[in-house]
Amino acid sequence: xxxxxxxxxxxxxxxxxxxxxxxxxxxxxxxxxxxxxxxxxxxxxxxxxxxxxxxxxxxxxxxxxxxxxxxxxxxxxxxxxxxxxxxxxxxxxxxxxxxxxxxxxxxxxxxxxxxxxxxxxxxxxxxxxxxxxxxxxxxxxxxxxxxxxxxxxxxxxxxxxxxxxxxxxxxxxxxxxxxxxxxxxxxxxxxxxxxxxxxxxxxxxxxxxxxxxxxxxxxxxxxxxxxxxxxxxxxxxxxxxxxxxxxxxxxxxxxxxxxxxxxxxxxxxxxxxxxxxxxxxxxxxxxxxxxxxxxxxxxxxxxxxxxxxxxxxxxxxxxxxxxxxxxxxxxxxxxxx
Amino acid sequence: xxxxxxxxxxxxxxxxxxxxxxxxxxxxxxxxxxxxxxxxxxxxxxxxxxxxxxxxxxxxxxxxxxxxxxxxxxxxxxxxxxxxxxxxxxxxxxxxxxxxxxxxxxxxxxxxxxxxxxxxxxxxxxxxxxxxxxxxxxxxxxxxxxxx
Numbered sequence: 001x002x003x004x005x006x007x008x009x010x011x012x013x014x015x016x017x018x019x020x021x022x023x024x025x026x027x028x029x030x031x032x033x034x035x036x037x038x039x040x041x042x043x044x045x046x047x048x049x050x051x052x053x054x055x056x057x058x059x060x061x062x063x064x065x066x067x068x069x070x071x072x073x074x075x076x077x078x079x080x081x082x083x084x085x086x087x088x089x090x091x092x093x094x095x096x097x098x099x100x101x102x103x104x105x106x107x108x109x110x111x112x113x114x115x116x117x118x119x120x121x122x123x124x125x126x127x128x129x130x131x132x133x134x135x136x137x138x139x140x141x142x143x144x145x146x147x148x149x150x151x152x153x154x155x156x157x158x159x160x161x162x163x164x165x166x167x168x169x170x171x172x173x174x175x176x177x178x179x180x181x182x183x184x185x186x187x188x189x190x191x192x193x194x195x196x197x198x199x200x201x202x203x204x205x206x207x208x209x210x211x212x213x214x215x216x217x218x219x220x221x222x223x224x225x226x227x228x229x230x231x232x233x234x235x236x237x238x239x240x241x242x243x244x245x246x247x248x249x250x251x252x253x254x255x256x257x258x259x260x261x262x263x264x265x266x267x268x269x270x271x272x273x274x275x276x277x278x279x280x281x282x283x284x285x286x287x288x289x290x291x292x293x294x295x296x297x298x299x300x301x302x303x304x305x306x307x308x309x310x311x312x313x314x315x316x317x318x319x320x321x322x323x324x325x326x327x328x329x330x331x332x333x334x335x336x337x
Numbered sequence: 338x339x340x341x342x343x344x345x346x347x348x349x350x351x352x353x354x355x356x357x358x359x360x361x362x363x364x365x366x367x368x369x370x371x372x373x374x375x376x377x378x379x380x381x382x383x384x385x386x387x388x389x390x391x392x393x394x395x396x397x398x399x400x401x402x403x404x405x406x407x408x409x410x411x412x413x414x415x416x417x418x419x420x421x422x423x424x425x426x427x428x429x430x431x432x433x434x435x436x437x438x439x440x441x442x443x444x445x446x447x448x449x450x451x452x453x454x455x456x457x458x459x460x461x462x463x464x465x466x467x468x469x470x471x472x473x474x475x476x477x478x479x480x481x482x483x484x485x
Contacts, residue, residue, distance in 0.1 A: 282366075282367065283366065283367075286364075286444060286446060286447055287363060287365075287366060287447060288363070288366055288367070305446060307364075307450045308360055308363035308364060308450070310454050311356050311360070311454065319457050321352055321457055322460055322461070
């Protein structure tokens with residue numbers, strides 16, 4: 001490799017085969033960028049689908065668990081219903097027994113009332129005859145008093161039986177109320193059992209559907225991962241192609257080949273070198289640099305400090321702008337004609 | 338952004354010929370900041386000058402107690418950071434974008450490249466910086482005199 005004049009560097013860059021080389025590099029770069037983008041997109045999609053599969057599987061497990069819980073609670077309810085129904089049979093028996101007691105009391109109370117009312121009527125009808133002698137009249141009065149006392153006793157007993165009847169009848173009504181409450185609760189729970197069983201069946205079906213979905217996501221993730229691996233393979237192949245392509249320019253241009261630049265020693269000044277970026281770099285270096293443009297660097301510093309090419313053509317020895325500035329005074333600014 | 342138009346419109350490059358402007362186009366870099374972002378902080382070591390292309394910035398100085406005080410607002414096509422090109426000292430104030438801004442950045446080292454190629458052009462740039470500094474100094478003096 002020999003040092004070149006700037007003119008020679010430009011001639012090399014203008015050669016048809018060099019132009020074609022750059023066109024091919026551009027095409028490879030574009031394909032690499034597309035392949036990378038596709039690889040990243042596929043990887044992102046694969047991770048998303050894997051995540052979705054995991055989420056769906058977890059959801060399916062939760063749904064299945066809730067179906068089991070519903071079934072358990074339905075069974076529990078069913079046991080409770082059986083217990084309530086057993087208790088209700090007992091309560092009905094108690095009620096029947098109480099009903100008989102109350103009927104009995106009612107009969108007794110009717111008979112006593114009848115006796116009392118008959119005795120009361122008889123007492124009101126009976127009077128003292130106009131007895132001829134005092135002894136007989138006294139006898140009549142004593143008999144009347146006994147009957148009155150007897151009526152009073154009957155009245156008291158009737159009141160007691162009546163009170164007992166009221167008490168036992170109220171108990172009978174309470175027992176019936178208990179029976180009805182048990183039946184209502186039993187009905188309520190029975191209905192809940194049916195509902196829970198239906199819900200459980202629905203949850204099981206839902207869980208099965210979710211498991212299937214999770215499996216489909218897993219299959220899709222596997223397929224995407226495979227595609228991503230293929231895309232990555234393509235990226236690696238393109239990188240290798242670009243690497244191989246880089247070697248070609250070294251032979252074509254007889255230059256030093258870097259990773260991002262090609263270089264020639266500068267014939268005009270052996271401390272410097274010409275460099276040409278392979279690609280555009282609007283940032284990342286001290287100036288904005290563009291592919292196939294020639295720049296100047298110091299051999300020691302390399303591309304740490306890149307300079308544009310110095311101007312070509314005539315020197316500006318006739319440049320009198322400074323003279324003008326000093327002649328007119330500093331406040332008469334530069335730029336005036 | 339057309340760099341040539343921006344540079345030609347700036348007071349900093351008044352009097353420069355097209356070849357010089359063309360080289361300046363090559364050695365300046367585009368920079369963009371979002372509203373509220375700090376371009377540089379007071380006390381940073383400075384090595385670049387910035388020419389505002391679009392938007393405006395606040396020049397903010399910190400007081401001893403840590404509070405901030407906006408001492409000026411600059412708008413395109415103003416420039417800032419020129420003092421560090423002259424004295425290479427720490428930044429005397431912070432610069433914060435008021436809205437989204439775009440700028441051209443000229444580093445000390447790149448200006449040196451320019452100076453080696455265009456000596457007269459470089460001298461004119463320095464004169465233009467001096468004129469701006471001189472104007473700012475006069476304004477400060479007038480403000481001080483008014484307060485006394």
